[in-house]
Amino acid sequence: MKIPIQIPDGQLDDYRFLINEIFIQQIYRVNLTNPDPLIIDVGANIGISTLYFCKKHPNAKILAFEASKKCFPWLTNNTKKYQNISCFNVALGEGEYVYFYEPKNRIGFGSSIFRSRVGNEYKKSLAMNIRRVK
Secondary structure (H helix, E strand, O other): OOOOOOOOOOOOHHHHHHHHHHHHOOOOOOOOOOOOOOOEOOOOOOOOHHHHHHHHHHOOOEEOOOOOOHOOOOOOOOHOOOOOOEEOOOOEEEOEEHHHHHHHOOOOOOOOOOHHHHHOEEEEEEOOOOOOOO
């Protein structure tokens, strides 16, 4: 099964290594015993790993979280034909807000939620708290 993935203009080389790692080397491959698992993709970027999970686990319910306002349209476009994927444009973290840095000239690379790593160049992003529910 081929899965089309749209890549931001001028960034094919940036994403080529991710596609290789995820789809060819299968670094996210796990043996799940549940035939319809819940998969949470935190930092889904443009959806490469999300699509991999969808391909490997077609009966899974997949929640894809991406804080970047630049990446999110690419994520939703790449995953829109899959009914088992829900996308959320939020950062996940502890507390009311997390700090999120996004480079101005790139989509998806160099983002960070760690304030100490990015100095004063951060944006406030809506955060969601997740609790384990049995």
